[in-house]
Amino acid sequence: MPGSSLLHRANPLTKLAGLVWIISAATVLxxxxxxxxxxxxxxxxxxxxxxxxxxxxLVITLTPLAIALCVVHGLLIPRAGNVFIGPLAVSLAxxxxxxxxxVRLAAILTGSLLFVMTTHPGxxxxxxxxxxxxxxxxxxxxxxLLLLTPLAxxxxxxxxxxxxxxxxxxxxxxxxxxxLPMLLIPLVALALTDLDHRVLVLNxxxxxxxxxxxxxxxxxxxxxxxxxxxxxxxxxxxQLGLLLRWH
Amino acid sequence: xxxxxxxxxxxxxxxxxxTDVTFSAGAGEVMAIVGRNGAGxxxxxxxxxxxxxxxxxxxxxxxxxxxxxxVHLLAREIGTVFQAPEQQIFAPKVAEEIAFGPRRLGLRGxxxxxxxxxxxxxxxxxxxxxxxxxxxxxxxLRFVALGSVLAMRPPIMLLDEPQRGLDAASLARLExxxxxxxxxxxxxxxxxxxxxxxxxxxxxxxxxxxxxVAADLPTQEFFTDPALMAAAGVEAPDxxxxxxxxxxxxxxxxxxxxxxxxAQRAEVxxx
Numbered sequence: 001m002p003g004s005s006l007l008h009r010a011n012p013l014t015k016l017a018g019l020v021w022i023i024s025a026a027t028v029l030x031x032x033x034x035x036x037x038x039x040x041x042x043x044x045x046x047x048x049x050x051x052x053x054x055x056x057x058l059v060i061t062l063t064p065l066a067i068a069l070c071v072v073h074g075l076l077i078p079r080a081g082n083v084f085i086g087p088l089a090v091s092l093a094x095x096x097x098x099x100x101x102x103v104r105l106a107a108i109l110t111g112s113l114l115f116v117m118t119t120h121p122g123x124x125x126x127x128x129x130x131x132x133x134x135x136x137x138x139x140x141x142x143x144x145l146l147l148l149t150p151l152a153x154x155x156x157x158x159x160x161x162x163x164x165x166x167x168x169x170x171x172x173x174x175x176x177x178x179x180l181p182m183l184l185i186p187l188v189a190l191a192l193t194d195l196d197h198r199v200l201v202l203n204x205x206x207x208x209x210x211x212x213x214x215x216x217x218x219x220x221x222x223x224x225x226x227x228x229x230x231x232x233x234x235x236x237x238x239q240l241g242l243l244l245r246w247h
Numbered sequence: 248x249x250x251x252x253x254x255x256x257x258x259x260x261x262x263x264x265x266t267d268v269t270f271s272a273g274a275g276e277v278m279a280i281v282g283r284n285g286a287g288x289x290x291x292x293x294x295x296x297x298x299x300x301x302x303x304x305x306x307x308x309x310x311x312x313x314x315x316x317x318v319h320l321l322a323r324e325i326g327t328v329f330q331a332p333e334q335q336i337f338a339p340k341v342a343e344e345i346a347f348g349p350r351r352l353g354l355r356g357x358x359x360x361x362x363x364x365x366x367x368x369x370x371x372x373x374x375x376x377x378x379x380x381x382x383x384x385x386x387x388l389r390f391v392a393l394g395s396v397l398a399m400r401p402p403i404m405l406l407d408e409p410q411r412g413l414d415a416a417s418l419a420r421l422e423x424x425x426x427x428x429x430x431x432x433x434x435x436x437x438x439x440x441x442x443x444x445x446x447x448x449x450x451x452x453x454x455x456x457x458x459x460v461a462a463d464l465p466t467q468e469f470f471t472d473p474a475l476m477a478a479a480g481v482e483a484p485d486x487x488x489x490x491x492x493x494x495x496x497x498x499x500x501x502x503x504x505x506x507x508x509x510a511q512r513a514e515v516x517x518x
Binding site for chain 1: 293296298317318319322323326327329331333334335336337347348351352381395396399
């Protein structure tokens with residue numbers, strides 16, 4: 001999402017290092033710590049102007065997951081000390097475990113959304129190139145993000161083309177589900193046929209030449225951001241090391 | 248058959264893409280929609296088939312207002328061949344892809360088979376009916392898309408750059424299909440940048456410039472007005488330029504030019 005906040009302007013690698021730290025912290029911390037991470041992340045999202053977008057995506061993504069975790073860990077997996085609510089045997093320990101997992105995932109998702117919603121894939125690619133990352137690595141990281149916009153546009157075009165041929169996408173759920181192949185098959189087939197073309201174009205432009213590429217307008221960087229990255233990565237390694245030692 | 252009245256449309260809050268567009272197309276008419284890139288030609292097609300709704304004004308397709316008729320029902324009246332044919336193809340066989348539209352219209356059994364066989368012959372794909380469409384070349388793929396719309400037999404057809412990427416033989420086939428459909432009473436609206444194609448096949452030209460209708464004229468009249476052509480950002484077809492250089496009356500096709508030149512030579516020889 002466009003914006004001019006500090007987070008938007010930060011070097012993508014700095015944000016990536018921050019995300020790595022959040023993921024490792026969320027893995028190590030107890031549920032209360034993860035909840036603090038979520039609150040901190042959401043406060044940052046509000047300050048950055050992407051709060052509503054982050055909240056919407058969190059709710060859409062986590063609601064089905066929350067239901068599934070509650071059902072599986074609270075009702076289906078047998079544990080000691082069940083509480084009976086009517087005919088249901090509810091495991092409080094299972095629910096607590098489900099909540100722990102949910103909060104951990106929410107913390108990781110909040111961090112990921114902060115990164116994704118404030119970073120243009122092209123800027124990430126430039127930042128990786130500017131730091132001398134191998135082209136294949138840059139491409140592997142950035143290409144899924146770069147493909148999102150064109151794929152969404154193409155999905156819209158495919159939908160329009162099928163509607164113009166009489167496909168009803170406004171009817172019952174059954175009709176909509178049966179229409180899915182007509183929408184998904186062209187999308188997937190085109191994405192796959194594009195791969196060949198993409199490889200040829202990249203190789204034709206000396207993608208694998210191996211020499212370090214000069215980035216004409218690399219994202220701004222600073223000594224402070226470099227130190228932040230070093231500390232974030234070191235903390236992440238330390239946290240994961242402690243986790244391994246404790247377990 | 249198709250009437251557009253005071254149409255206005257814009258994307259978001261930006262300045263309107265189309266303003267006060269009014270025209271109509273009748274049975275048997277081949278109308279070329281021309282104009283510079285970004286003039287609103289493809290947007291106009293999406294307004295005609297109901298994929299987009301006008302901010303104001305109205306589009307009536309065979310008596311149905313697009314604002315009140317769902318797109319999938321309008322598809323019975325107005326068929327669209329999009330610029331990128333591969334975007335609609337999902338069936339594992341060419342024949343099945345072509346059968347999709349008529350099947351949605353309720354055609355079944357022998358009638359459906361006969362309709363598909365007829366279309367396959369017309370678009371030159373009878374030999375590859377059982378092949379996967381994505382195994383075909385770009386020109387054949389374009390004819391799969393065209394065939395899938397022909398098979399629905401809509402009274403009005405919209406073609407977005409149908410001649411793009413076609414070799415001479417495929418172009419001749421396309422032109423013959425366009426002529427047959429017009430002769431059969433369909434109205435065809437063709438977005439096109441190829442003025443030779445327009446000169447050969449269109450009976451009328453709707454030129455868009457700056458989101459407005461710059462001209463709505465018979466083809467011959469349009470191509471004999473340099474100011475209109477300049478406004479629409481199109482160049483005169485070669486036969487017309489040659490006719491001017493040879494001092495002949497305006498001619499839109501190579502055949503007509505040759506005949507006019509032979510007639511002039513005969514006249515000179517006779518004198």
